[in-house]
Amino acid sequence: MRILSGIQPSGTPHLGNYFGMMKPAIELQERGEAYYFIADFHALTTVQNAAALRVNVHELALDFLACGLDPARSVFFRQSDVPQVAELAWILSTVTPMGLLERCHSFKDKTSRGIAPSHGLFAYPVLMAADILIYDSDIVPVGRDQKQHLEVTRDIAIKMNETFGSIFKLPEPAIQESTAVVPGLDGAKMSKSYHNTIDLFAPENVLRKKIMGIKTDSTPVEEPKPMEGSVILALHKLVASEADHLAMENDFRVGGAGYGDLKKRLFGAVWEYFAPFRAKRVELEADPGHVEKILADGAQKAATVADGVMRRVRSAVGIGPGIDNAATRP
Numbered sequence: 001m002r003i004l005s006g007i008q009p010s011g012t013p014h015l016g017n018y019f020g021m022m023k024p025a026i027e028l029q030e031r032g033e034a035y036y037f038i039a040d041f042h043a044l045t046t047v048q049n050a051a052a053l054r055v056n057v058h059e060l061a062l063d064f065l066a067c068g069l070d071p072a073r074s075v076f077f078r079q080s081d082v083p084q085v086a087e088l089a090w091i092l093s094t095v096t097p098m099g100l101l102e103r104c105h106s107f108k109d110k111t112s113r114g115i116a117p118s119h120g121l122f123a124y125p126v127l128m129a130a131d132i133l134i135y136d137s138d139i140v141p142v143g144r145d146q147k148q149h150l151e152v153t154r155d156i157a158i159k160m161n162e163t164f165g166s167i168f169k170l171p172e173p174a175i176q177e178s179t180a181v182v183p184g185l186d187g188a189k190m191s192k193s194y195h196n197t198i199d200l201f202a203p204e205n206v207l208r209k210k211i212m213g214i215k216t217d218s219t220p221v222e223e224p225k226p227m228e229g230s231v232i233l234a235l236h237k238l239v240a241s242e243a244d245h246l247a248m249e250n251d252f253r254v255g256g257a258g259y260g261d262l263k264k265r266l267f268g269a270v271w272e273y274f275a276p277f278r279a280k281r282v283e284l285e286a287d288p289g290h291v292e293k294i295l296a297d298g299a300q301k302a303a304t305v306a307d308g309v310m311r312r313v314r315s316a317v318g319i320g321p322g323i324d325n326a327a328t329r330p
């Protein structure tokens, strides 16, 4: 089973990215052949500063490795190190109906937040389909907001198979319902673009300040607190032990603990949860060459798979020499 996912180096990863995508991806690396990449071609739709992009890519590689991505088990690489994916995106775009892309929420969401409505932003799901199809992926772990992109990928793969004969496998999304949408400081979906994030590797004082700033209601200390929709409880459940979480739920139910106290406990639990990852990150930071070597080795392995699939694709569409497709089909 081949597992594949990507994450954009478009800013600092937060709890939503970790619980929605990184953690499930890291857990899945035990279950098959995992391919994980840093989507720098995609990030160009929003990050248009060369120095910033390079820094983001390196930092994200550190973050992902620190959180447990194991280069001995997973192929970890930079999207742009396998540029064949841009060639495939072009080929896919020639069978992709405009209407399919016009229906995508993410383009509308992003442009409504002020991101330039470039062709790249509009065609983003086609490049994502190429990412997935070029590695013959079976399973794609992502947060719920990427579900529609997986549907688009399947539709494009079906259209290619109908048009040119069987070329692609149909991938399935893997969305963990318990963490499909991690709430941010204001209760809306945690997202870089909503400025409501808690970053994974924020310094202690910044993290404490953020958590103490979670919006709460004015229920007095001694009274029971509403549990439904509580950001404190939702985040605490992700990071605390079961016993600690039951204790916190009980405090909500019976009252007696103020929000300040509850937030302090949440801060403690978040800080502790990420402590081993922080230590690992410090180790990795000390050896940037090692991280670059991991990405370079990953790119080489990924390119081997991509080259095989591209031979199949080119032959099927009539570009380059014809080969016996049956021999290379998945």
Ligand code: ADP
Pocket: 007, 008, 010, 015, 016, 017, 018, 019, 020, 021, 141, 142, 143, 144, 145, 146, 179, 180, 181, 182, 183, 189, 190, 191, 192, 193
């Ligand atoms: P952002 O919304 O902060 O820009 P991205 O769109 O870069 O985040 O998301 C990267 C990955 O993290 C995707 O797989 C996405 O589904 C997941 N993700 C992002 N935010 C959340 C969240 N609040 N809850 C669950 N998953 C999330």
Ligand code: TRP
Pocket: 004, 005, 006, 007, 008, 039, 042, 127, 128, 131, 132, 140, 141, 142, 146, 149
């Ligand atoms: N679009 C994804 C996001 O914003 C990132 C991504 C790019 C991706 N290509 C992918 C995710 C392929 C899974 C598979 O989070």
